[in-house]
Amino acid sequence: MAEFIAHWGNILGYILFVVAFVLAVGMPLFTALTQNPKSLVQGGIAIGALLLVFAISYVLADGSDYNTNKVSIKFGFTESGYRMVSALMIMTYALFFVAVAGVAIGLVKNLLKK
Numbered sequence: 001m002a003e004f005i006a007h008w009g010n011i012l013g014y015i016l017f018v019v020a021f022v023l024a025v026g027m028p029l030f031t032a033l034t035q036n037p038k039s040l041v042q043g044g045i046a047i048g049a050l051l052l053v054f055a056i057s058y059v060l061a062d063g064s065d066y067n068t069n070k071v072s073i074k075f076g077f078t079e080s081g082y083r084m085v086s087a088l089m090i091m092t093y094a095l096f097f098v099a100v101a102g103v104a105i106g107l108v109k110n111l112l113k114k
Helices: 002-035 039-060 070-075 079-113
Strands: none
Touching: 002 039, 039 079
16 A cells, blocks of 8 residues: 555645746746747846857867776666766856856956946
């Protein structure tokens, strides 16, 4: 009986999670489409910029950290997995430095205004 409840409870939890995710993403999109469709352009540009940064990071990543030791084999790590992790790390570093540069430029502009 406990296995039955745990199994179907997990399935119900996954279904409810998917429904909540679809509603959380879908409702703002629906509202933006009906009230102000032009506002979606900025979101599209932001998503496109993130995809571009990821593509550049993926090209720069080489996956050279991959080795065929027992741990990599046991957990199924592949060279492409290492390359994806490397690309995401490069993307994180790039976005961090862009954010810091943006803050620094903003501070310098405020100082020069006064």
